[in-house]
Amino acid sequence: MQIRRMSAVAVVAAAALTLAACGDDSGGGSGGGGKVTIGIKFDQPGIGLKQGEKYSGLDVDVAKYVAKELGYKEGDITWKAAPSKQREQLIKSGQVKMVVASYSITDERKKEVSFAGPYFIAQQALLVKKDSGITDLQGLQGKKLCSVSGSTSATKLKAKVPGVNLQEFDTYSKCAEVLASGRIDAMTTDDTILSGYANQAAYKGKLQVVPGVGGDEIYGIGIKKGDTATCKKINDALKKMVQDGTWKKAVETNLGSEYKIDSSKNPPQPAACS
């Protein structure tokens, strides 16, 4: 009997602990002290990259600046991996307060989450070997192209150049690896991500970005649907970031000197919150 009672106490205590842990994990209150969890990419050089305990990239710098403006100290930020396929779920379930992960604003996604920003406008581009001779979209005819399973950029290119031969993997890193080995001719996604690979030590000087093969990718900060208060605060923070020059510096350091920034579109004006 005694043992049974003790175990009952233990179960209750364990349950309480688990619940408490849940409380800590949630995105936290809005602004002012406390901790905040932000979703970023962990595997995209130049955008959001985790190396050991260090995080770097454009998204990381933007997220840090915005968090600071919202009243969180840098040490209070918990970074969480937000792979493309989990971004909506992370926001909806409240596991992260915001997602800054090369997150393009689309009408489909607006049904699920709200966006603050945009903070950057990227374009779809190609990454090719330096001596490949591919300079534009038509150069892809009959060539081998790599992209990530289910990604929209590959579908769009395939519609424009039907003769392209498409191979897909689950990560862009695999594409970059196969591209460097010469088994495929090009890979496609946003120019920001591609510049990140072109600047990586392993590929530096071997790969080259071919811009202007598709439409714009408008990066926003994903937040809970209908949270206009946070959206406005983030937009103010973004405006301030552009004004005081931090934005320009972040873009230049993270995307590299060879990255040709489209200055007719960048820095973008944050859209109205809804």
Place this chain on the structure above:
Amino acid sequence: MSTLFDQFDVWGAFWMTIKLTVLAAVFSLVIGTVVAIMRLSPVPVLRFLGTSYVNVFRNTPLTLIVFFSLIGLWQTLGIELSAQLSVNAFRFAVIGLSVYHAAFVCEALRSGVNTIPLGQAEAARSIGLTFGQSLREIILPQAFRGAITPLGNTLIALAKNTTVVVTIGVAETAYLMSKVNEDAADQLTNVFILSAVFFVVLTIPIGLLTGRLSKKLAVKR
């Protein structure tokens, strides 16, 4: 639900899963039978090779095997099975799945062989049948009949394991799910339910059929 069918190639994805399952089932049955024969043979080298095969492929994650079949054989060694990259990836996926499940088929068959009393093999040899003849005429027919249920298990596992080949970009059911997730996250629950129903519809008949066959074909002793 209907927008899902309008916007995405749902039937194509399901058909691809079925093609992968059927082709990999046939090839893994052939490879598995050969490996089982090697493990049963009186030649020590063949036994060693068979055992090594089973130990290597049964204990390696399928993701690794599927990915290696493309990266190792195609990228590094330059073996190309089709100039069309999507067909190329599909064929390597079938190879990866077959090679992995052959290890399980082999073990299922060996369990079937173990149901046969040792005296039968001895009797077969004593009336002058060779190893090959006794295998063909006495051992394997009974082994297959005794191994129907474990073979059915392997087939069901194979059907579900085909979802792993999304890593090399074969457009099957898991690929469909990731595409819906990327392009229309509001349809996510629908596509999950739909895929679950599809797999249940695919695998339950396999279970029922192998259950009935194993009863009907059971070796009466």
